[in-house]
Amino acid sequence: MSTVRTPEQLRRERRFGIVSLVFAAVMGAVFSAGGLGAVATFDLAGRGSTFLEAVQVPVGLTAGALAVIVAALGTVQLIRGFGKRAATAIGVSAALFTLAFLAWAARDATLPLLGLFQNTLSGAVPLALGALCGLVCERSGIINIAIEAQFLFAAFTAAVVGSVSSSAAIGLLGGLLAGAVIGGLLAVLSIRFRADQIVVGVVLVVFATGLTSFLNQQLLAPSPELNQPAGFSRLDIPLLSNIPIVGPLLFQQTVPVYLMLVAVPLLHWALFRTRWGLRLRSVGEHPRAADTVGINVLATRYRAVILGGVLAGVGGAWFTLDSAGQFSPEMSAGLGFIALAAMLVGRYQPYGAFGAALVFGFAGEVATSLTILDVGVPSTLLLTVPYVVTIVVVAGFVGRLRPPAADGQPYVKE
Secondary structure, three states: OOOOOOHHHHHHHHHHHHHHHHHHHHHHHHHHHHOOOOEEEEEOOOOOOOOOOEEEEEHHHHHHHHHHHHHHHHHHHHHOOOHHHHHHHHHHHHHHHHHHHHHHHOEOOEEOHHHHHHHHHHHHHHHHHHHHHHHHHHHOOOOOOOHHHHHHHHHHHHHHHHHHHOOHHHHHHHHHHHHHHHHHHHHHHHHHOOOOHHHHHHHHHHHHHHHHHHHHHHHHOOOHHHHOOOOOOOEEOOOHHHOOOHHHHHOEEOHHHHHHHHHHHHHHHHHHHOHHHHHHHHHHHOHHHHHHOOOOHHHHHHHHHHHHHHHHHHHHHHHHHHHOOOOOOOOOOOHHHHHHHHHHHOOOOHHHHHHHHHHHHHHHHHHHHHHHHOOOOOHHHHOOHHHHHHHHHHHHHOOOOOOOOOOOOOOOOO
16 A cells, blocks of 8 residues: 655655765766776775775776666655655665765775774764763753763863773763763753753853863863873773674774663663653653653653763763873864754664764764875865764754653643
């Protein structure tokens, strides 16, 4: 039986089809034509892998073949559409476009492809955990714009605690407690005093930015030993790390990456398979009804926002204990807001938010790789790629969202 599509669905499918045809045109006119006679080398060795060290592909032929596939997908999308699979079709088109672009960018050069994927997974840590933080808060009915504040405060605290204790694990504990503190402030102001949640979030971001910058100048600058935390080293999982390609990608990572990989399925299970998750979602959808059946709405929201702060705290600690190795002012660089975008693109679902975080993280790593390959684009312009991708994805492909019914609405117990 055919499904009747609404006018909005038809417009979205036509838009997807046009985007795919534009992708195909660029792939044929730029990537294929510009790569004729050139060969791209994709390094698949990664960190510690010796399986299939490198693959060479003809750029022009590869880009041309991929362009034909993308053009076919776009044509089918315009003529009859893919229905519920439209998002999958545009995802495939975007993936093939990216592959053709990488081949063109690496023409007559070598691109560490597996290393790129490993760094993407690592770079997605703050985005994914920040998105999970926002998801838990909004599922309970509290809008959290303060993820950036939680990142900064957690990064600063993790740097200091990790330096004093000479332990990355203790530094991580300090970071997640710092994230919980900002979450507690958000909860008190939003739940107890019923302040506007968006305004509170913005104020907390300004507060954390100013406070950490001040403390960095007054505390860390004159005492650099307080900004030399013990960082996480790569932890190889026995046996699993030896699996070709998958092993180096998933099982040769640091502790924050493993925590992210565990947090996503665990939160999905907790939200949709446990009594806790049912109660959390109920206070975000119908708090009055939840209160009627004996659920403590305010306490549930408090716990959810503080739990979200813990998740964001781990993401913030990643900056100083895994990525940069020390704290610097405003080092989160707006990733807290990109994490919010990942939550929206993921439609308030843990797996969806994780997938969006991987896309945004991949965009950032590609921009970094392009600066090394020297494709002729200024490096300062390449640094804007993750933010441009965020705008395009949110504006063009998110569509109509259905947030929790009581999202952002203070609850007054009668």
